[in-house]
Amino acid sequence: MAERTQPMTTDTIEQTQPPLDDLLSDQAVNDPRTYFKRLRDADPVYWNERWNGWVVTSYAEVAAGYRDYERLSSDRFRGPFARDILASRSAYAGLIEFMTKWMFTSDRPYHTHLRSLVNKAFTPSTVEVLRPRVRELVRSLAAPLAGQERVNFLADFAFPLPVIVIAEYLGLPPESRDEVKAWSDDLGAVIFVQGNNANRFAVAEQAMNNLVGLIRPIVRARAIQPRQDLISAMVHTEVDGDRFTEEEIVANAVLMVFAGHDTTMNLLANGIVAFSAFPDQWDRLGRDPGLARTATEEILRYDGPIKALARWAKEPFELGGKHIAQNDRVLLVMHAANHDPAFFDRPDLLDVARWPNRHLEFGQGIHTCLGAPLARLEAQETFAHLAATFGTVQVLTKDLSYDPTVVSRSPKHLEVGLQQR
């Protein structure tokens, strides 16, 4: 309705707009900025009949939703998201049992137990010690890109960097890298609920079994002989007499493998795409590596790896003037909040010096991305080094297209041209 109140150049533009209720339309998937602007203009807390829930696109309400973790639940084993999972429980008991031990999908107080035991492993001061190693990896992966006409940025840079970093940090063997990638992608089908994949539980369970088969022997070995790695830390950490069980360590190591590489890969890729559209900002960063931190925050805001995450209401409450009923599904769209002109000045412009930059890309509240400091570190080192080395970056893939998911912002292919300075 609100669309009609906006100036339209021609009627045909309006007619060609896909329905607002289609979260997986070509526009929603490949041009989310335009799609979510339409949604925010129509209604920032919008009832989506097709998704059967609220889609929240304004900054204030998305922030409030993430911070309201007592009423907006992440629990996938109760409430309206549980039906699918519980229906699969008998067939995929092992998979479901592991997922109940993820901090990502649990509420307080169990979430507090899981998170407090690993929180210190991901604080900025802890991950800072990884910076020299990350820098070395960035340089060694970037070196062969020079002189290539078409760089396959996903396969040759954005995938290997984060998977090597998280595998080394956890203490996984380096030769497991490609298997870990394949299994993580399969697991993502359950986490990110890809459309048209009826078989996703079967595929995910196989992937989970494979990852568990890799990780469990390492957990047991580190219990006897600890090393300087995160699995050892999880085995031996104790907070106020509280410890992890073996099942919890294995389940959360799997979660970290998955969450540690896929999202970071997409952050790096989306950054390259954004810089290709704003060559002056790339040049500016290349000349002033001191901008690496603010530039990374700006990429997170402008086109981060996660578009939205879903919650459900444990009790009724008001959000943006709407009555949210108990058990209602609520989609908090950080991609939209990060482009809300009510909060950000000229939100559709990329400004590598933007500060303050209170984007919501990592969420807010108790579920705020655990790996945020590590993702930031990898992105800072990547963008600073590539911009200093290559004077221009250009997307060569024609009709860039993205995986059809509501949650992640993940380009299918990304070929780029890099010109040395």
Next chain:
Amino acid sequence: MNADRPAQPRAVVDRDLCAGVGQCAAIAPGAFRIGDDGLAVAVEPGGLDAFSASGASSAEEIAEAADSCPMAAITIVPADVSR
């Protein structure tokens, strides 16, 4: 209320960085709490008296809370520059 005491170290929350994760309030509940807007605040307005006698957290707990912040949003301001 602190006029009769020497300047003390204080903890300050940078609300441009805070994401309301709540680790500080869990580790040093006498020093930090999550405010009505969902972000952390130091319990005493204008920063925190780390050695306040009124049941506040110890200096060690406050330092631990600052070090545990995933957003590096907490700064301990040493006594000698708190003026």
